[in-house]
Amino acid sequence: MFENLQDRLGSILNGLTGRGSLSEADVSAALREVRRALLEADVALEVVRTFTEKVREKAVGASVLKSIKPGQMVVKIVHDELVEMLGSEGVSVDLHAPAPVVIMMVGLQGSGKTTTTGKIAKRLTDREKKKVLMASLDTRRPAAQEQLRQLGVQTGIDTLPIVAGQSPTDIASRAVQAAKLGGHDVVILDTAGRTHIDEPLMLEMADIKKKANPHEILLVADSLTGQDAVNLARNFDERVGITGLVLTRMDGDGRGGAALSMRAVTGKPIKLIGTGERMNELDEFHPRRIADRILGMGDIVSLVEKAAENIDAEKARAMAEKMAKGKFDLNDLADQLRQMQKMGGMGGIMGLMPGMAGMKDKMASAGLNDKMFDRQLAIISSMTKAERANPDILKHSRKKRIAAGSGTDAAEINKLLKMHRGMADMMKAMGGKGKGGIMTQMMGGLAGKMGLGGMGGMPDLANMDPKQLEALQKQAEAAGLGKPGALPPGLGGLPGGLPGLGGGKLPGLGGLPGLPGFGKKK
Numbered sequence: 001m002f003e004n005l006q007d008r009l010g011s012i013l014n015g016l017t018g019r020g021s022l023s024e025a026d027v028s029a030a031l032r033e034v035r036r037a038l039l040e041a042d043v044a045l046e047v048v049r050t051f052t053e054k055v056r057e058k059a060v061g062a063s064v065l066k067s068i069k070p071g072q073m074v075v076k077i078v079h080d081e082l083v084e085m086l087g088s089e090g091v092s093v094d095l096h097a098p099a100p101v102v103i104m105m106v107g108l109q110g111s112g113k114t115t116t117t118g119k120i121a122k123r124l125t126d127r128e129k130k131k132v133l134m135a136s137l138d139t140r141r142p143a144a145q146e147q148l149r150q151l152g153v154q155t156g157i158d159t160l161p162i163v164a165g166q167s168p169t170d171i172a173s174r175a176v177q178a179a180k181l182g183g184h185d186v187v188i189l190d191t192a193g194r195t196h197i198d199e200p201l202m203l204e205m206a207d208i209k210k211k212a213n214p215h216e217i218l219l220v221a222d223s224l225t226g227q228d229a230v231n232l233a234r235n236f237d238e239r240v241g242i243t244g245l246v247l248t249r250m251d252g253d254g255r256g257g258a259a260l261s262m263r264a265v266t267g268k269p270i271k272l273i274g275t276g277e278r279m280n281e282l283d284e285f286h287p288r289r290i291a292d293r294i295l296g297m298g299d300i301v302s303l304v305e306k307a308a309e310n311i312d313a314e315k316a317r318a319m320a321e322k323m324a325k326g327k328f329d330l331n332d333l334a335d336q337l338r339q340m341q342k343m344g345g346m347g348g349i350m351g352l353m354p355g356m357a358g359m360k361d362k363m364a365s366a367g368l369n370d371k372m373f374d375r376q377l378a379i380i381s382s383m384t385k386a387e388r389a390n391p392d393i394l395k396h397s398r399k400k401r402i403a404a405g406s407g408t409d410a411a412e413i414n415k416l417l418k419m420h421r422g423m424a425d426m427m428k429a430m431g432g433k434g435k436g437g438i439m440t441q442m443m444g445g446l447a448g449k450m451g452l453g454g455m456g457g458m459p460d461l462a463n464m465d466p467k468q469l470e471a472l473q474k475q476a477e478a479a480g481l482g483k484p485g486a487l488p489p490g491l492g493g494l495p496g497g498l499p500g501l502g503g504g505k506l507p508g509l510g511g512l513p514g515l516p517g518f519g520k521k522k
Contacts (some may be wrong), residue, residue, distance in 0.1 A: 006294050008037035008147065013075045027074065034078065040259025044230040044486060047085065047264040055081050079295055085260060086287035091244065091269035093120065095128065097215040100179035100187045104212065105246075106205055106219035106236055107519060109193035112142065112248035116220050117190040117273060118151035118284040120246075125157055130185040135160035135175035137168040138192040141286050148190055155279055158182065164266060168192065172212040189214065202239040209240060212461070218271065223247040229258035233266045242266070247285075248274035259290070328424040330388040334380045337373050362474045376416050379405040391417055 012033045016026065026188055031052050038048045058077045059362040074281050103120070106114045115137070134152055136159075137142035145162045152159035160175045166354075171188055179187040189212060209217065209491050219242045236242050245262055250273040272284040319332060330491045380388060382405035387394055399413050 005037060005041040008040070009034065009078070011293060012037065013078065016074050017148075018306065023102070024060055027056065031056055032058075038257075038260070041260070041436050042229075042259070043225055044227060044261040047230075047261045049087055051081055062361065075295065082260075082294060083287050085264050086285075086290055087263050087269045088286055088287060090286040090288075091271055092284055093218075093244070094216055094273055095124075095130070095186065098178065100184045101216070102176060102212050102214040102372045103186060103188045103212035103216045103218060104208065105188065105190050105218055105220055106240055108197070108222075108232065108241065110220045110449075111193065111220045112274060113161050113193060114138075114147050114151065114190050115277075116246055116248060116282070117148065118155055118281055119274065120218075120272070121152075121157045122155045122189055122279050123282055124186055124404050125155075131158075131183060132157045133160060133175065133179045133182060133184040133187045133354035134190065135171060135178075135187065136162075136190045137171050137175075138190060139166070139171075140192050141169060143173065144190075144192070150281075158184070169207050169211045169406050172514070176212055197235050197339075202235075205236075206238045207284070217241060218244050219268075219385070220248060221262065222245045223250050223258045223273075225258045227257065227261075230265045231260040233268075237266045237268065242268055244269050244271040246270075246272045246274070251275050251281075304479055317440055328420075328428075330391055330420060332381065333420050333423065334377055334388075334431050337377055341373055375406070375408055375412060378409055379413055379416050382406040391420060430519050 009483065012030055016030055034055070035048055035052045039045065041428045043051075051401070054076075055077055058081075059074050093103065105117050107113050117134055121134050124130040124132050134157060136145040136147055136148040149159045149162065151157075160171070160178055163171075163174070166174070168191065175187050175189060178184075189208065191205060192201070193210060217234050217240060219233060221232060223229075230358070233242075233245065245266070245268055247259055247262075247270060259270065259273075262268075270287075272287050273283050275281045275283055315335065322332065379402060383394075383489065387398065387402075394413075394417065396410075399410050402413055403409050436469065
């Protein structure tokens with residue numbers, strides 16, 4: 001989402017950080033470029049003006065600390081203002097009200113209200129252990145109510161039975177009543193939208209609000225909306241009164257202007273962001289982490305959280321036991337590749353790692369992308385049980401059959417086998433110290449870099465509370481993991497110009513011999 005803005009701001013600010021001193025003219029020239037970059041990213045003009053004025057005010061009169069170069073000071077000021085613009089603290093959905101807590105979803109047609117309703121319901125059920133009831137108030141869009149019912153079936157969450165001919169306000173009253181009788185903690189009202197803001201829509205929202213008395217009114221907005229996002233947010237806030245924003249399609253290739261503008265204009269917090277199509281792809285919005293990502297500083301905390309969510313502690317333990325015996329077969333390799341895919345693939349992981357955000361193009365040109373994982377998994381899936389358990393039996397005729405089955409060729413199969421052999425040797429040499437595999441080790445390694453000992457295993461990370469994770473982010477910055485373009489010790493260069501992915505440099509990825517694009521073992 002923020003890649004273009006990240007590239008532009010990165011190159012502008014990198015030009016400043018190398019200088020020993022900065023004049024007012026240097027700051028003005030840099031801010032002109034920052035202003036242009038933000039406007040190109042579809043940030044509203046009034047927001048850009050305010051932002052650049054605040055940065056100029058602080059940068060020109062900045063008392064530069066002895067240990068910090070003037071350029072780095074400007075980067076810090078831009079970072080702090082970005083955090084301020086996005087909302088200094090992350091705010092979650094507020095459930096502090098008598099049950100059933102009513103959450104009303106508003107927004108234009110096609111912004112993703114119904115899917116987001118299902119995602120929020122699933123999140124509250126899984127994470128907060130709440131009993132949720134979903135109700136569709138959209139009587140205009142064909143099959144809108146049926147769509148929500150299907151989402152309820154898919155996620156195992158209660159939905160209000162559909163009664164034909166009822167008005168949206170009647171459905172809202174019935175939903176609140178049904179939630180009280182059914183002992184539900186939360187009721188989510190999925191309202192109708194329009195292709196544009198009009199008077200009947202606003203009157204309908206106001207009537208529903210009066211009838212249901214919602215505790216939270218969340219405006220669902222498509223983050224690809226661009227400049228018009230500001231008018232949308234302002235209108236809904238003035239007429240209905242929103243308590244927070246949910247941005248969908250944050251995984252898209254939009255410029256990110258909506259996210260930066262809507263919070264600044266309405267003063268209402270962005271509470272959640274949709275990061276994909278699946279029902280679990282909804283994340284809390286953390287302004288500081290987003291600002292870090294925009295300025296290429298990585299996002300260690302989100303990376304650790306993703307690992308804690310996606311790495312199965314039982315599987316990790318079982319793999320550690322296998323490694324202790326020096327065993328690592330192709331089934332284990334497939335498990336490791338799937339774990340990396342779950343965490344957003346190579347691109348997703350690199351985007352969250354400090355100093356790695358600009359590496360995506362180089363990785364793509366080296367053939368290092370998620371399609372590579374798909375091909376490797378296809379090769380492993382085309383093998384028999386015996387072949388996966390004992391790759392040594394793979395001779396020419398078997399490879400020919402596997403290549404035909406996986407749509408690859410013998411060269412790719414040989415690369416995969418070479419990579420597996422190198423990893424198996426490494427696992428054997430470690431004698432079971434791997435604590436559950438590549439991803440677990442990588443997270444443990446990053447934690448180790450920040451002076452958090454004994455964090456090689458996932459259960460410790462999974463039990464960390466948000467405050468500990470925020471402290472971890474600060475330690476990351478202190479350890480030099482938070483500076484744009486700076487790599488921590490041990491994330492050194494790789495032949496071919498891919499820092500951090502070479503010969504045992506990346507913590508826990510300790511040398512992946514033969515993995516295409518990862519460089520050779522030294």
